[in-house]
Amino acid sequence: MPDFLVKRDDFRDCRVVESDVPAVGPGQALLRVDSFGMTSNNVTYAVFGEAVSYWDFFPSSEERWGRLPTWGFAEVQSSEADGVEPGVRLYGYLPASSHLLVTPSGADDAGFVDASPHKAALPSAYHRYLAGPRDPFYRPETEAVQMLLRPLFFTSFLIDDQLDDEGLTTKGPVILSSASSKTSIAAAFMLAQREEVELLGLTGSSNTDFVESLGLYDGTVTYDAIDSLPRGPATYVDVSGDSRVRQAVHSHFGDELTHSMAVGATHWEQMEGGGEDLPGPAPVFFFAPNRVGKRADDWGRAGLETRVAEAWHPFCEWTEGWLETIPGEGFDAVRSAWLDVLEGRVEPKRAHVLAL
Ligand SMILES: NC(=O)c1ccc[n+]([C@@H]2O[C@H](COP(=O)([O-])OP(=O)(O)OC[C@H]3O[C@@H](n4cnc5c(N)ncnc54)[C@H](OP(=O)(O)O)[C@@H]3O)[C@@H](O)[C@H]2O)c1
Numbered sequence: 478m479p480d481f482l483v484k485r486d487d488f489r490d491c492r493v494v495e496s497d498v499p500a501v502g503p504g505q506a507l508l509r510v511d512s513f514g515m516t517s518n519n520v521t522y523a524v525f526g527e528a529v530s531y532w533d534f535f536p537s538s539e540e541r542w543g544r545l546p547t548w549g550f551a552e553v554q555s556s557e558a559d560g561v562e563p564g565v566r567l568y569g570y571l572p573a574s575s576h577l578l579v580t581p582s583g584a585d586d587a588g589f590v591d592a593s594p595h596k597a598a599l600p601s602a603y604h605r606y607l608a609g610p611r612d613p614f615y616r617p618e619t620e621a622v623q624m625l626l627r628p629l630f631f632t633s634f635l636i637d638d639q640l641d642d643e644g645l646t647t648k649g650p651v652i653l654s655s656a657s658s659k660t661s662i663a664a665a666f667m668l669a670q671r672e673e674v675e676l677l678g679l680t681g682s683s684n685t686d687f688v689e690s691l692g693l694y695d696g697t698v699t700y701d702a703i704d705s706l707p708r709g710p711a712t713y714v715d716v717s718g719d720s721r722v723r724q725a726v727h728s729h730f731g732d733e734l735t736h737s738m739a740v741g742a743t744h745w746e747q748m749e750g751g752g753e754d755l756p757g758p759a760p761v762f763f764f765a766p767n768r769v770g771k772r773a774d775d776w777g778r779a780g781l782e783t784r785v786a787e788a789w790h791p792f793c794e795w796t797e798g799w800l801e802t803i804p805g806e807g808f809d810a811v812r813s814a815w816l817d818v819l820e821g822r823v824e825p826k827r828a829h830v831l832a833l
Contacts, residue, residue: 600766649712660741678696
């Protein structure tokens with residue numbers, strides 16, 4: 478079976494390795510990975526591969542090389558697990574590989590949790606594999622958008638929810654960096670539905686027209702014009718992870734910055750520095766699985782899923798107006814997509830859906 482591997486200390490170095498399809502033992506099932514999405518989010522999995530243990534979800538047989546985590550669809554190829562039938566189609570967290578061996582637990586017609594021992598200490602938000610008919614997000618015609626945007630939208634729903642919960646949507650503008658990213662777009666889509674929210678997008682000059690064309694942000698400002706932002710209270714949602722942008726935003730607003738939420742790292746090569754002497758509040762890392770835990774406690778897991786799914790379908794329909802998927806199959810296509818995403822060469826209106 479082919480495995481797409483990324484060198485852990487040099488992401489531009491990637492290759493495919495072939496190995497035997499694993500044998501299915503008692504209590505296990507073998508998934509055949511059908512296809513998966515690839516955006517900057519997958520680069521961030523590599524960037525935080527060690528720090529947030531993303532490399533540990535799908536252990537690689539090759540030292541210093543990682544199996545890239547993705548979100549996508551798979552089919553049960555064979556099963557020795559109770560309640561898991563061959564042919565069932567599942568959505569979940571998958572390696573950029575052709576197969577994944579799982580140890581299903583609590584299987585029913587909604588899917589199962591992978592109870593593989595090596596995942597026990599890892600965040601549970603990544604353990605569930607959901608079968609279509611009972612999955613409130615699932616519609617057969619939107620599979621490509623689900624692979625690309627579903628985890629990002631889930632995060633964005635939670636960002637919008639937290640900002641509202643903490644009263645930050647009405648204390649001056651909410652400023653999102655990497656305003657052209659799918660995560661920021663989804664957050665802006667949710668925030669824009671709230672009354673009195675002023676949304677400002679920070680982006681690169683080549684992406685300004687696209688960001689403005691979305692009609693979500695009240696204003697778009699390029700990274701070199703942060704000084705032009707109106708002074709006063711403001712909330713910063715940092716999706717770029719760019720230390721120079723963070724420094725510029727914090728220096729501009731100083732103590733009037735109400736909150737600085739560190740969400741992403743699209744500018745993954747500009748993350749270093751700027752931590753010392755940062756004016757204003759210390760950035761707080763936003764980790765979606767933690768917020769999932771809080772809202773699952775408040776609303777129940779099913780209550781949370783229902784709320785997010787209700788918001789998801791209108792968003793999904795709205796993206797039909799601008800999102801173009803780029804299909805690709807085989808190692809060369811996956812490698813080329815990976816390098817394009819890594820180098821920031823993918824137009825923001827486009828996104829890769831891949832299969833090995
Ligand atoms: N904390 C959490 O729980 C959580 C959950 C989900 C996602 N996230 C993070 O949110 C971020 C956005 O992910 P996404 O998949 O939505 O991104 P995406 O749509 O692929 O973002 C594309 C945009 O990112 C910027 N960009 C990408 N690569 C770049 C490069 N090499 N150099 C400079 N700019 C680059 C550009 O935007 P601009 O020109 O506008 O900057 C580009 O238009 C990721 O870091 C992801 O991990 C975090």
